[in-house]
Amino acid sequence: MSRAISAVKGMNDLLPTDVARWRALESTIREVVRLHGYREIRVPVIEHTQLYVRSVGEGTDIVDKEMYSFVFHDEPMTVRPEGTAGVVRAYVEHGLHAKEPVSRLYYEGPMFRGERPARGRYGQFYQAGCEVFGDPGPLVDAEMIDMIVGLLRRLGITDVEVLLNSLGGKGTKARYRERLVEYLEPHKDALSEDSKRRLTTNPLRILDSKDPRDQKVIASAPSVLDVIGDDDRAHFDGLRRHLDKLGTPYTVEPRLVRGLDYYSRTLFEVRGRGGELGAQNTLVGGGRYDGLVEELGGPPTPAIGFAAGLERLLLATSVAPAKDQPEVFVAPLGERAMGEALALARELREAGVPTLVEGRGGSLKSMLRRANALGSTIAMVIGDGEVDRGVVQLKDLAAHAQRDVPRAEVVSAVTEAVRGGSTG
RNA sequence: GUGGCCGUAGAUCAGCUGGUAGAUCACCGGAUUGUGGCUCCGGUUGUCGCGGGUUCGAAUCCCGUCGGUCACCCCA
Numbered sequence: 001m002s003r004a005i006s007a008v009k010g011m012n013d014l015l016p017t018d019v020a021r022w023r024a025l026e027s028t029i030r031e032v033v034r035l036h037g038y039r040e041i042r043v044p045v046i047e048h049t050q051l052y053v054r055s056v057g058e059g060t061d062i063v064d065k066e067m068y069s070f071v072f073h074d075e076p077m078t079v080r081p082e083g084t085a086g087v088v089r090a091y092v093e094h095g096l097h098a099k100e101p102v103s104r105l106y107y108e109g110p111m112f113r114g115e116r117p118a119r120g121r122y123g124q125f126y127q128a129g130c131e132v133f134g135d136p137g138p139l140v141d142a143e144m145i146d147m148i149v150g151l152l153r154r155l156g157i158t159d160v161e162v163l164l165n166s167l168g169g170k171g172t173k174a175r176y177r178e179r180l181v182e183y184l185e186p187h188k189d190a191l192s193e194d195s196k197r198r199l200t201t202n203p204l205r206i207l208d209s210k211d212p213r214d215q216k217v218i219a220s221a222p223s224v225l226d227v228i229g230d231d232d233r234a235h236f237d238g239l240r241r242h243l244d245k246l247g248t249p250y251t252v253e254p255r256l257v258r259g260l261d262y263y264s265r266t267l268f269e270v271r272g273r274g275g276e277l278g279a280q281n282t283l284v285g286g287g288r289y290d291g292l293v294e295e296l297g298g299p300p301t302p303a304i305g306f307a308a309g310l311e312r313l314l315l316a317t318s319v320a321p322a323k324d325q326p327e328v329f330v331a332p333l334g335e336r337a338m339g340e341a342l343a344l345a346r347e348l349r350e351a352g353v354p355t356l357v358e359g360r361g362g363s364l365k366s367m368l369r370r371a372n373a374l375g376s377t378i379a380m381v382i383g384d385g386e387v388d389r390g391v392v393q394l395k396d397l398a399a400h401a402q403r404d405v406p407r408a409e410v411v412s413a414v415t416e417a418v419r420g421g422s423t424g
Numbered sequence: 425g426u427g428g429c430c431g432u433a434g435a436u437c438a439g440c441u442g443g444u445a446g447a448u449c450a451c452c453g454g455a456u457u458g459u460g461g462c463u464c465c466g467g468u469u470g471u472c473g474c475g476g477g478u479u480c481g482a483a484u485c486c487c488g489u490c491g492g493u494c495a496c497c498c499c500a
Binding site (some may be wrong): 007183209211258285366379402 | 473
């Protein structure tokens with residue numbers, strides 16, 4: 001074990017035990033999303049850097065300092081830091097808008113950001129997300145938020161809060177930004193160092209600063225909700241009405257802003273309140289991005305989407321993984337039995353029964369110990385005696401029962417036992 | 425990127441103010457020439473994260489570095 005190569009910082013392995021939980025989580029998400037009419041789309045992990053610069057936006061931390069970018073054959077490329085941009089690109093590139101009036105897309109996969117890793121936040125992390133194109137809302141907005149809350153509930157994550165805000169339409173964001181800077185400028189000296197810098201780069205971010213100095217100033221800052229247009233207000237009110245009707249709880253948080261530039265109008269975030277999440281308690285983030293499709297070369301198309309952080313859901317969830325251990329453990333004793341065991345295992349597998357053969361030899365005791373440790377339901381012992389008599393010893397591990405079964409009847413006896421329970 | 429804490433067998437950890445490493449679990453074998461979950465016995469496993477320094481001597485002290493973790497930052 002000399003000079004072993006370790007994983008890259010922030011990247012981590014998911015061992016089989018972990019993966020069992022992941023699969024349980026993913027299948028729940030897929031099911032919920034399917035019930036809402038979403039269909040999965042798979043897009044590349046690598047895109048032109050420009051895609052993210054134009055969508056996520058310059059001045060955002062993601063683009064400015066967190067992207068895994070490289071130049072390949074003189075082309076600036078980036079390993080995706082988030083999912084929406086790529087999906088929008090695909091939507092435009094394949095002219096989906098011309099094929100169906102509304103597209104409901106689901107995606108899932110690894111994202112990459114060069115941040116300092118912490119619990120619930122990694123350089124390579126996984127997101128599942130949905131995007132709806134072609135529906136201006138606000139009904140879909142409400143439906144999406146409600147779906148997320150329902151999904152979390154199915155995952156056993158109930159201690160959450162939904163934060164809701166509106167960033168207004170096209171012009172309002174810039175207008176509010178101006179208004180905010182106007183307000184903050186005179187208080188500049190009272191702000192934290194970070195926020196002084198943000199005043200020019202990304203003033204909206206100052207709103208959710210945790211620094212007490214900033215909070216003091218922010219407390220009486222103008223609210224976006226006072227600046228949004230009448231249409232935006234109507235949209236926001238409509239969304240709230242739908243949520244109220246559904247009984248889906250939410251909190252209006254005018255200071256909620258998100259890290260990406262493309263958002264407009266509806267903005268939401270779901271935070272977990274369980275202690276296991278620490279400061280990384282944002283489980284889901286999303287919002288409307290009505291201008292992005294056009295921005296990326298498509299026709300004007302309203303759109304909304306969200307992304308959920310899978311490792312964070314996993315920290316908060318109580319979903320139990322399905323059993324993935326072999327049902328049958330074959331313990332051969334001796335040379336002749338080995339060959340017989342292998343053939344038998346193949347038959348069982350063809351019949352759909354997960355089977356493992358102990359090929360390392362060893363004592364029967366140790367083999368049975370292993371069968372038990374693996375959680376197998378049936379152990380099959382084959383020795384010279386069994387081979388000579390044309391039988392196999394079938395042990396029901398839970399019932400401590402065993403009997404000889406003629407070689408020809410083994411498969412049916414096993415499938416029966418596996419489905420039915422006892423072997424009699 | 426900034427600051428705090430941590431880094432010892434596969435896993436969880438002990439090792440006090442420096443004298444070249446231990447427990448438990450796991451794993452392997454045995455206690456009935458071929459029968460498991462409990463029990464008992466025995467056994468394997470470590471460049472004490474890495475590099476340098478102080479010292480007769482360092483897992484133990486100092487510096488650096490890498491990794492993890494917590495808070496900030498940011499975000500999923």
